[in-house]
Amino acid sequence: MVCLNKWSQEDSYAFRDQYIAKGFNEDIALRTYSSRLLGSDPELVLHGGGNTSVKTTYKDLFGNYHSVLCVKGSGWDLGTIEPEGHPMVYLNPLLKLKKLNVLSDEDMVALHRQNLINPKSPNPSVETLLHAFLPHKFIDHTHSVALLSIADQDNAAEICKKIYGNEVAIIPYVMPGFDLAKLASEIHDQAEEKAKSNSKELKGMVLIKHGIFSFGKTAEESYLRMIELVNKAEKVLPRKIQLDLYSPRKYDSNMKNLDEFIPFLRGLISKKISKYSNQKRCVFDIRSSKNLIEFSNLQNIQELSERGVATPDHVIRTKAKPLILKKLPLNLLRQKCEKVLLDQWFEDVRIKLDKYIEDYISYFDKNNLAKGKVKKRLDPLPRVLIIPGFGLIGIGDCKKSASLVADISQTWIETLLSAESIGKYSPVNSEDTFDLEYWSLEQAKLGGKKLPPLAGNIVCITGAGGVIGLEIAKEFCKNGAEIICLDKDYNSAKKSAETCGGSAIAISCDVTSKNDISDAFNEIIYTFGGIDILISNAGTAIQGNMYGIEDAQFESSLKINLLAHHYLSQKTLKILKSQDYLNHHKNEYLGGQLLFNVSKQALNPGKGFGAYGIAKSALLALMKQYAIEEGEFNIRSNCVNADRIRSGLLNSEMIKSRSIARGITEDDYMSGNLLKSEVRAKDVANAFLSLSLMERTTGAIVTVDGGNVAAMPR
Numbered sequence: 252m253v254c255l256n257k258w259s260q261e262d263s264y265a266f267r268d269q270y271i272a273k274g275f276n277e278d279i280a281l282r283t284y285s286s287r288l289l290g291s292d293p294e295l296v297l298h299g300g301g302n303t304s305v306k307t308t309y310k311d312l313f314g315n316y317h318s319v320l321c322v323k324g325s326g327w328d329l330g331t332i333e334p335e336g337h338p339m340v341y342l343n344p345l346l347k348l349k350k351l352n353v354l355s356d357e358d359m360v361a362l363h364r365q366n367l368i369n370p371k372s373p374n375p376s377v378e379t380l381l382h383a384f385l386p387h388k389f390i391d392h393t394h395s396v397a398l399l400s401i402a403d404q405d406n407a408a409e410i411c412k413k414i415y416g417n418e419v420a421i422i423p424y425v426m427p428g429f430d431l432a433k434l435a436s437e438i439h440d441q442a443e444e445k446a447k448s449n450s451k452e453l454k455g456m457v458l459i460k461h462g463i464f465s466f467g468k469t470a471e472e473s474y475l476r477m478i479e480l481v482n483k484a485e486k487v488l489p490r491k492i493q494l495d496l497y498s499p500r501k502y503d504s505n506m507k508n509l510d511e512f513i514p515f516l517r518g519l520i521s522k523k524i525s526k527y528s529n530q531k532r533c534v535f536d537i538r539s540s541k542n543l544i545e546f547s548n549l550q551n552i553q554e555l556s557e558r559g560v561a562t563p564d565h566v567i568r569t570k571a572k573p574l575i576l577k578k579l580p581l582n583l584l585r586q587k588c589e590k591v592l593l594d595q596w597f598e599d600v601r602i603k604l605d606k607y608i609e610d611y612i613s614y615f616d617k618n619n620l621a622k623g624k625v626k627k628r629l630d631p632l633p634r635v636l637i638i639p640g641f642g643l644i645g646i647g648d649c650k651k652s653a654s655l656v657a658d659i660s661q662t663w664i665e666t667l668l669s670a671e672s673i674g675k676y677s678p679v680n681s682e683d684t685f686d687l688e689y690w691s692l693e694q695a696k697l698g699g700k701k702l703p704p705l706a707g708n709i710v711c712i713t714g715a716g717g718v719i720g721l722e723i724a725k726e727f728c729k730n731g732a733e734i735i736c737l738d739k740d741y742n743s744a745k746k747s748a749e750t751c752g753g754s755a756i757a758i759s760c761d762v763t764s765k766n767d768i769s770d771a772f773n774e775i776i777y778t779f780g781g782i783d784i785l786i787s788n789a790g791t792a793i794q795g796n797m798y799g800i801e802d803a804q805f806e807s808s809l810k811i812n813l814l815a816h817h818y819l820s821q822k823t824l825k826i827l828k829s830q831d832y833l834n835h836h837k838n839e840y841l842g843g844q845l846l847f848n849v850s851k852q853a854l855n856p857g858k859g860f861g862a863y864g865i866a867k868s869a870l871l872a873l874m875k876q877y878a879i880e881e882g883e884f885n886i887r888s889n890c891v892n893a894d895r896i897r898s899g900l901l902n903s904e905m906i907k908s909r910s911i912a913r914g915i916t917e918d919d920y921m922s923g924n925l926l927k928s929e930v931r932a933k934d935v936a937n938a939f940l941s942l943s944l945m946e947r948t949t950g951a952i953v954t955v956d957g958g959n960v961a962a963m964p965r
């Protein structure tokens with residue numbers, strides 16, 4: 252796609268008025284507006300990349316005016332930025348730094364912070380001094396795909412000269428920070444003079460193997476110049492950029508047998524990563540489209556993928572190179588293949604992964620030695636897998652980070668292919684990549700984050716559209732899990748997923764149908780890479796005395812309240828075992844969990860609830876059976892025995908009729924337990940959560956009924 256000029260005079264005025272009304276000045280209002288325009292185009296800026304600034308004045312409490320630089324703060328995304336996303340820094344102290352010959356990163360960051368107007372602001376961008384040292388009022392910086400296709404050539408300067416003449420300054424590659432800011436400012440000043448002497452105006456700067464800057468007197472001028480400069484680059488590229496980040500995300504139901512190989516990959520990577528970090532499980536983001544498949548099938552893919560990242564700061568997300576796997580055996584995506592062929596493929600993956608880890612460690616050791624051995628190695632695992640004929644897989648500690656990796660990888664592929672169409676893709680070299688990967692200021696962007704207890708766990712909840720299902724989904728989501736809401740009624744599942752927000756998804760599934768389960772799990776694998784916890788919660792209470800019950804009714808109760816749980820467990824176990832395939836050490840099983848919603852009826856049967864209670868009693872036995880048979884594989888099986896919860900099974904009408912029948916108030920009926928308190932759906936959700944965290948518990952039943960002597964397990 253060609254980058255379009257999205258500036259609208261009308262919108263910019265409305266935006267300006269809206270933000271002025273909120274107390275911001277016009278410069279900041281329009282800075283916010285055009286930053287968002289840049290940030291909304293993934294061909295220019297992706298996930299927190301790029302940065303923008305404006306030089307303006309600030310009036311202090313005494314009525315004195317100060318020159319300030321508002322520059323993008325770390326942690327903000329240009330696409331959704333607010334005025335607070337451009338922290339305000341006193342400009343003059345920054346300009347004084349130009350006189351220094353050296354400035355350490357620590358001193359630079361300290362100076363940025365000392366000069367913040369609002370001490371609560373985030374850290375200003377690592378490229379703050381570059382913005383400060385340039386004389387222009389508005390400055391925009393992007394990592395445009397088209398521009399990088401040219402800037403990542405060995406003769407980039409020569410091509411840029413041809414495209415831009417004297418309109419842009421060309422800055423050789425230097426790592427961001429003080430040195431780059433100084434060099435860029437010097438070259439800029441010379442180029443500006445030269446442009447002036449030719450009666451031209453300097454519109455921007457190309458940073459070789461890094462990105463592009465534009466500047467102007469107004470937000471509009473700077474923005475339009477960015478688009479103009481990028482469009483010029485697009486014009487000379489024989490291959491047209493087609494960065495489509497959205498369609499390859501969609502699950503294609505024609506893609507069969509994902510369970511044959513994807514969970515294996517996830518299990519293998521998860522086990523390796525846990526050896527090198529505090530992360531225990533990883534989540535996948537799979538991308539498969541015609542474009543990506545074509546790329547993955549290139550003869551020289553291995554060699555191409557070794558060349559490096561499109562712009563250096565991508566390295567902290569994707570590592571310097573992906574891991575290229577072997578083509579899948581035969582037509583695995585359409586038909587099952589022989590086990591022996593699949594085993595060979597698995598073995599090959601294992602060898603390639605070990606080699607990747609080995610290579611990464613030696614890349615680190617070599618570069619670290621050159622730096623005086625002061626760096627601490629990051630985990631050596633790949634972040635991107637490419638499977639020829641299939642597509643790519645982004646790997647993260649959660650779905651969000653995996654998607655971010657996949658987006659950046661798609662951008663890398665577009666840059667690489669377009670660069671190859673005009674010459675040779677030759678990005679920043681391995682030493683410079685290392686410098687950026689291990690630069691303390693880049694590492695700070697990732698943060699030393701503490702992972703929530705269920706981070707990386709993929710959790711599927713059945714009956715998720717119901718009251719209890721929703722509470723379970725919310726509780727697990729709050730604790731960092733990836734959520735799949737399954738329900739026969741898609742709309743209610745969708746509502747629950749939306750309530751969870753983030754990456755939660757909804758799938759319509761009749762859990763009594765093996766076909767539906769199979770399709771649902773295929774989609775789960777495509778979306779997340781596998782599964783860790785099944786919360787088998789769906790059920791229906793069928794009433795009637797056993798003597799008179801219709802066969803069909805009894806059978807349907809057995810189907811939904813017993814067999815469905817079994818089918819779901821079998822399918823879950825297949826994935827869990829695949830994640831642990833080729834496991835040779837007893838203590839290394841990733842394992843997983845089965846959690847069932849069993850009713851009080853299993854322990855304390857009630858008159859007229861036979862069809863339901865008998866199925867639930869058998870479900871309790873099923874839970875124990877799985878605990879016995881799967882314990883050695885670190886697969887735990889537990890259940891919750893909940894009673895008298897307001898839900899689809901016990902609705903307000905039933906509560907009313909039962910309390911009338913007992914001659915008590917509804918409140919007394921609902922709190923008729925030892926604790927004299929109504930038991931809420933949230934309490935049930937908490938019980939499931941607790942069980943999921945009880946690492947040494949299996950075969951257990953946790954009662955959530957406020958205390959009921961007759962239903963005490965015995």
Ligand code: ZN
Binds near residue numbers: 378392394461462
């Ligand atoms: Zn940059």
